Amino acid sequence: MLCASFALVAEPTSKRRPHVVIIGGGFGGLYAAKTLRRADVDVTLVDRRNHHLFQPLLYQVATAGLAATDIASPIRKIIGRNPNTTVLLAEVLRIDPAQRRVELHGELPPLDYDALIVAAGVRHDYFGHPEWEKYAPGLKNLEDAMAIRSRTLLAFEHAEREVDPARKAAALTFVIVGAGPTGVEMAGAIAEIARQTLSGDFRRIDTRSSRVVLIEGGPRVLASYAPELSEKAKASLMDLGVEVRLGERVTLVDERGVQLGSGERINAETVVWAAGIAASPLGAQLGGETDRLGRVKVAPDLSVPAHTEIYAVGDLIAMEQDGQALPGVAQVAIQSGKLAAQNALARLQGRATTPFRYTDKGSLATIGRKRAIAQVGKLRLSGFLAWLLWLFVHILFLIGFKNRISVFINWAWAYFTFQRGARIVLTEGAKNDRP
Amino acid sequence: MLCASFALVAEPTSKRRPHVVIIGGGFGGLYAAKTLRRADVDVTLVDRRNHHLFQPLLYQVATAGLAATDIASPIRKIIGRNPNTTVLLAEVLRIDPAQRRVELHGELPPLDYDALIVAAGVRHDYFGHPEWEKYAPGLKNLEDAMAIRSRTLLAFEHAEREVDPARKAAALTFVIVGAGPTGVEMAGAIAEIARQTLSGDFRRIDTRSSRVVLIEGGPRVLASYAPELSEKAKASLMDLGVEVRLGERVTLVDERGVQLGSGERINAETVVWAAGIAASPLGAQLGGETDRLGRVKVAPDLSVPAHTEIYAVGDLIAMEQDGQALPGVAQVAIQSGKLAAQNALARLQGRATTPFRYTDKGSLATIGRKRAIAQVGKLRLSGFLAWLLWLFVHILFLIGFKNRISVFINWAWAYFTFQRGARIVLTEGAKNDRP
Numbered sequence: 001m002l003c004a005s006f007a008l009v010a011e012p013t014s015k016r017r018p019h020v021v022i023i024g025g026g027f028g029g030l031y032a033a034k035t036l037r038r039a040d041v042d043v044t045l046v047d048r049r050n051h052h053l054f055q056p057l058l059y060q061v062a063t064a065g066l067a068a069t070d071i072a073s074p075i076r077k078i079i080g081r082n083p084n085t086t087v088l089l090a091e092v093l094r095i096d097p098a099q100r101r102v103e104l105h106g107e108l109p110p111l112d113y114d115a116l117i118v119a120a121g122v123r124h125d126y127f128g129h130p131e132w133e134k135y136a137p138g139l140k141n142l143e144d145a146m147a148i149r150s151r152t153l154l155a156f157e158h159a160e161r162e163v164d165p166a167r168k169a170a171a172l173t174f175v176i177v178g179a180g181p182t183g184v185e186m187a188g189a190i191a192e193i194a195r196q197t198l199s200g201d202f203r204r205i206d207t208r209s210s211r212v213v214l215i216e217g218g219p220r221v222l223a224s225y226a227p228e229l230s231e232k233a234k235a236s237l238m239d240l241g242v243e244v245r246l247g248e249r250v251t252l253v254d255e256r257g258v259q260l261g262s263g264e265r266i267n268a269e270t271v272v273w274a275a276g277i278a279a280s281p282l283g284a285q286l287g288g289e290t291d292r293l294g295r296v297k298v299a300p301d302l303s304v305p306a307h308t309e310i311y312a313v314g315d316l317i318a319m320e321q322d323g324q325a326l327p328g329v330a331q332v333a334i335q336s337g338k339l340a341a342q343n344a345l346a347r348l349q350g351r352a353t354t355p356f357r358y359t360d361k362g363s364l365a366t367i368g369r370k371r372a373i374a375q376v377g378k379l380r381l382s383g384f385l386a387w388l389l390w391l392f393v394h395i396l397f398l399i400g401f402k403n404r405i406s407v408f409i410n411w412a413w414a415y416f417t418f419q420r421g422a423r424i425v426l427t428e429g430a431k432n433d434r435p
Numbered sequence: 436m437l438c439a440s441f442a443l444v445a446e447p448t449s450k451r452r453p454h455v456v457i458i459g460g461g462f463g464g465l466y467a468a469k470t471l472r473r474a475d476v477d478v479t480l481v482d483r484r485n486h487h488l489f490q491p492l493l494y495q496v497a498t499a500g501l502a503a504t505d506i507a508s509p510i511r512k513i514i515g516r517n518p519n520t521t522v523l524l525a526e527v528l529r530i531d532p533a534q535r536r537v538e539l540h541g542e543l544p545p546l547d548y549d550a551l552i553v554a555a556g557v558r559h560d561y562f563g564h565p566e567w568e569k570y571a572p573g574l575k576n577l578e579d580a581m582a583i584r585s586r587t588l589l590a591f592e593h594a595e596r597e598v599d600p601a602r603k604a605a606a607l608t609f610v611i612v613g614a615g616p617t618g619v620e621m622a623g624a625i626a627e628i629a630r631q632t633l634s635g636d637f638r639r640i641d642t643r644s645s646r647v648v649l650i651e652g653g654p655r656v657l658a659s660y661a662p663e664l665s666e667k668a669k670a671s672l673m674d675l676g677v678e679v680r681l682g683e684r685v686t687l688v689d690e691r692g693v694q695l696g697s698g699e700r701i702n703a704e705t706v707v708w709a710a711g712i713a714a715s716p717l718g719a720q721l722g723g724e725t726d727r728l729g730r731v732k733v734a735p736d737l738s739v740p741a742h743t744e745i746y747a748v749g750d751l752i753a754m755e756q757d758g759q760a761l762p763g764v765a766q767v768a769i770q771s772g773k774l775a776a777q778n779a780l781a782r783l784q785g786r787a788t789t790p791f792r793y794t795d796k797g798s799l800a801t802i803g804r805k806r807a808i809a810q811v812g813k814l815r816l817s818g819f820l821a822w823l824l825w826l827f828v829h830i831l832f833l834i835g836f837k838n839r840i841s842v843f844i845n846w847a848w849a850y851f852t853f854q855r856g857a858r859i860v861l862t863e864g865a866k867n868d869r870p
Contacts, residue, residue: 051858069859087636107598157485423485424577
């Protein structure tokens, strides 16, 4: 039952240790692997990318504040030197719970497991309109971030060259759909780029006249925070010149912009999707039940009821605690990743497993330079102090010491100069015009 | 004759100043624009990318030492605030010297000029075999660098997964064609990645057993340097484990590797082209003569003899000085860019132009960590001291203060830890296998 098919290729295993396969190198998978690093098991971590991504800062790459390499670390560098761990750059084709086997794309031999930890996360969902994706990219990985960065910067370049006033206005209109943390952070950052960073760099447009429109179907921004913090965040956004449209649904996205439920049409060259999510399709292959978003209904110990050797973690789990769904944040992934690894090990060793209990260490969201909101237990903070806390926590948790220094310098630079160091479009921007 | 077609769009020009168009935002074009910043002319700088690239460090991006954004600065940020300068992200379709007009791709109005400075540089040339490009990418822009970085890092990942010994060996073989500065720097950096950076990160391969083969048609590496420095550079490369093959021509490049003139075949998954160059096709549209590489035969004052209002600069010019062709280095571009701007202005104002004389400020090339060669006038340096000089000069000349700090930190980090901060493959590496 060991990783026979794969291990034989490398070297004959003298000792048959249980094989734990982890799918996904995000926070959940990484902390699961770290938890197992001294355990008497062989661990294989599979990811289709070579890097772990510090997702809380992804919007900074999308808005030219940080370089892609600042928020990504090679998975091999983080856990590849654990003696019991193999890192495999591969894409999962299929999970076969009956055979306890993970099949991989390409000509790679399958992985047989004794325990499986699935940390495959979520992706965008366009409310049943996948055709919107090409007009309104979401923000889940570095390529998304680079694409949004290019699109945003090129929109200003396009406006500078454009002769037709209506098209010029559309080039200077930025719509962000969804006012969760990502949407709020994106809207704030784009507003700052237009109002401050680029002001004075162009000849034929005044970038400060750009429209940044944040559209949210619910009644408030950052709905997972306390209502008074939502109010503060909304006020901060409006200070930055963001138009906040609450209780509005997007009914159509096309190459020219968006249509709202109220019938209003907003012509915009740049639309960013920060609204819906759906679980990785792997969630449906674990032999258990899933909810309407495709998330796995796990037992309290994070295992799949029908296959207790399989665990799901992070965004992939559908679980309530004290009547509330767990939020899709890094802390849930980290804590569930650790516990899933401990429970998998416990079960392999015939010990009892422990139920999962998420400890909320607090939430932070930033709205541009010097503004943020924080909610830690009963404590509510907003403004500059919350922003300092946000800065401190994010630099502290960034994986990789060098990245911390680099990010710190990028931020200090941006703070004092209003400049953004990563205003680079990788492709030949000149050809990338939208019609 | 002014930029009527374009300027009318923005605002009615109350005063008709001469219009100088600069094509290209590399060293030549940028220094031409800087030289004109206080002149009584309107300047339009056209580039198809939004950034200036610090090309001497491009190989560091290709070898995961630096982030793309470390060596690129937005052209707007550098010169966009000069009051007389318009930066235009656009691609040149055609130059019409008779009409004194530059036509642009897309629906953009053409640019009419009173003086034109063409700094369009060079591109790769595959000795009449354009079909080799897809197997052996060259290194001229950030996309090239990212592609080579991905290919190199993925080759190790592929080797780790590969079962077939021959294919595993090919995955661990890296061929660099051409032993000029770029080829030597690439070979040294890849050897260091294999021997030091990655050593210990993999389970099924020993990256230190990788082959790095540097192939050069001529009799020595870095032929533009003094022979004793070429010898030192070769010895340094061999110390790093690079196989240096001099006097060997590549007769075929295909998906499996390269074939040499001697009949030998080297199977390699990664081949990097650092051999031939050819001038931008724009050189042939200036109404003058070109040499066999397509470079423009300019008059001593850098103008095109048949159209003295047109100037060519940098790599684009075919010129000899003291019996030797000018080298394709940043200093030639900078010095000729400045002089072309001065001469263009002089002629517009009815003054005499000045002939170009290149002042060699010295050459530097690095071969991995702690090793370099330097040639400054009669002075020849090699080893650690030359490397420190290289470091100092490159950080000093990097455009953008923030980039300097960021690069310095990246290097200090790499120096003390043997790690490379930018080991990130942006695409989903798992699917990128070559057949």
